[in-house]
Amino acid sequence: MKLYNVKSKSSAISYASVLEKVEILSSTLRWAAKLERPEIQKLLNQCNTLRDEVMQLSHKERFVQASATTKTKKQVSDAERRQALVDRSFVFEGVFGENPKLLEALEVAEKAAPTDLPVLIDGESGTGKELMAKVIHANGSRSDGPYVSVNCGAIPDNLLESELFGHKKGAFTGATSDRKGKFESADGGTIFLDELGELPLQSQVKLLRVLQSNEIQRVGSDQLIEVDARVVAATNKNLRKLSEEGLFREDLFYRLSVIHVTLPPLRERRDEIQLLNEFFCDEAAERLRRAPIKMSARLLRFLEGYDYPGNIRELRNIIYRLSCLAGDTADIDHLPDDLRPRVSKTASGGASAGVEIGEGSLSDIKKAASDQAEKAFLERGLQETGGKVAELARRIDMNRSHLQTLLKKHGISSRDFRGQAKAKGGQAKG
Numbered sequence: 001m002k003l004y005n006v007k008s009k010s011s012a013i014s015y016a017s018v019l020e021k022v023e024i025l026s027s028t029l030r031w032a033a034k035l036e037r038p039e040i041q042k043l044l045n046q047c048n049t050l051r052d053e054v055m056q057l058s059h060k061e062r063f064v065q066a067s068a069t070t071k072t073k074k075q076v077s078d079a080e081r082r083q084a085l086v087d088r089s090f091v092f093e094g095v096f097g098e099n100p101k102l103l104e105a106l107e108v109a110e111k112a113a114p115t116d117l118p119v120l121i122d123g124e125s126g127t128g129k130e131l132m133a134k135v136i137h138a139n140g141s142r143s144d145g146p147y148v149s150v151n152c153g154a155i156p157d158n159l160l161e162s163e164l165f166g167h168k169k170g171a172f173t174g175a176t177s178d179r180k181g182k183f184e185s186a187d188g189g190t191i192f193l194d195e196l197g198e199l200p201l202q203s204q205v206k207l208l209r210v211l212q213s214n215e216i217q218r219v220g221s222d223q224l225i226e227v228d229a230r231v232v233a234a235t236n237k238n239l240r241k242l243s244e245e246g247l248f249r250e251d252l253f254y255r256l257s258v259i260h261v262t263l264p265p266l267r268e269r270r271d272e273i274q275l276l277n278e279f280f281c282d283e284a285a286e287r288l289r290r291a292p293i294k295m296s297a298r299l300l301r302f303l304e305g306y307d308y309p310g311n312i313r314e315l316r317n318i319i320y321r322l323s324c325l326a327g328d329t330a331d332i333d334h335l336p337d338d339l340r341p342r343v344s345k346t347a348s349g350g351a352s353a354g355v356e357i358g359e360g361s362l363s364d365i366k367k368a369a370s371d372q373a374e375k376a377f378l379e380r381g382l383q384e385t386g387g388k389v390a391e392l393a394r395r396i397d398m399n400r401s402h403l404q405t406l407l408k409k410h411g412i413s414s415r416d417f418r419g420q421a422k423a424k425g426g427q428a429k430g
Contacts, residue, residue, distance in 0.1 A: 091138040095279045097272040101264040112259040113139035120256045121234040123263030126313030129234035137190040145189025150182050153195035171220025183216050186229035197237035208252045266308040271402045280316050284323035296331040304409050375410040387418030
């Protein structure tokens with residue numbers, strides 16, 4: 001029976017070599033009168049090898065497609081960039097819109113994923129840095145390998161090295177047996193180091209050694225253990241500034257930031273708030289085993305205008321709270337007390353007509369006035385264009401989907417303005 005050598009790895013994987021191996025497998029199964037258990041196991045091993053090679057070819061193909069784009073970013077719209085990611089079967093847990101800053105970060109992640117280069121992700125707390133790390137892992141050649149997450153800021157300094165590199169029995173009080181560290185557990189896959197800025201200088205030295213030699217040394221042991229783990233790190237601190245202050249090793253910073261991805265805060269991605277809102281409503285409904293909640297118009301306006309200092313994590317927590325506490329429809333009253341805007345009756349003196357002056361901060365009042373001005377602007381634009389959304393988007397140089405989101409936010413229907421235009425046309429003929 002003809003079996004190809006599973007252990008031999010060609011330096012250059014091609015579709016032709018994969019097809020040849022498929023033909024060998026087919027021939028083996030077609031002409032074999034009887035297969036013993038060892039031969040069956042060999043065939044299974046060959047199938048696994050073929051799967052891995054096809055996956056590598058797929059990742060390579062997508063990488064080439066992403067890198068060989070001839071159009072410049074100015075020539076390609078944000079909607080086309082987003083659709084291109086989807087068409088290339090880009091793996092993403094959740095939803096993403098057409099924000100150019102986020103699209104740029106995702107495109108960098110897609111190109112970096114098939115490589116083994118270290119990646120440094122920075123951004124404010126709650127912007128989705130761990131999700132981005134999972135995206136890089138899922139779109140890379142190590143997607144079938146382990147994904148191990150380590151929060152460097154949540155582990156005591158005296159236990160951090162043991163967590164990362166493992167320890168030998170008797171290395172310290174409580175070390176009753178040998179223990180593998182996170183790097184060994186991530187062998188063949190990806191290790192995600194969150195809150196990297198919290199890593200002590202002593203541990204930074206050992207991490208740098210691992211990145212340089214791909215070897216770790218358990219606490220209390222002299223033996224070097226070879227590991228093959230792709231490192232993705234994240235921080236909400238400015239590591240370059242910390243290195244200038246002597247709080248973070250400069251050589252480690254440059255070693256980790258071969259690929260640098262920056263995630264924008266949610267306040268710079270307001271066009272995606274409605275999209276995330278709907279996603280988290282469905283997610284919360286599934287988790288709580290209930291129908292997705294509806295939201296009042298004033299609650300939707302608040303969620304669209306809020307600055308989200310906790311970013312996406314804060315929005316998700318708000319939606320889960322609303323889904324738990326509200327009945328069929330959630331309103332402002334279901335928000336936490338510290339978020340709930342305090343609105344009183346309109347002041348009679350010095351207040352603009354239609355704008356409610358509340359007891360809240362100046363920023364709350366500005367947001368209310370801004371929303372009113374935005375709504376008036378959109379209504380006037382639809383009147384001038386006869387309710388044609390595409391024409392209005394062209395006039396004000398705005399993405400059509402973003403304009404649709406704004407119209408939905410203010411409860412404006414373009415059909416109403418098309419009806420007005422027809423009525424005016426009929427009166428003119430009469």
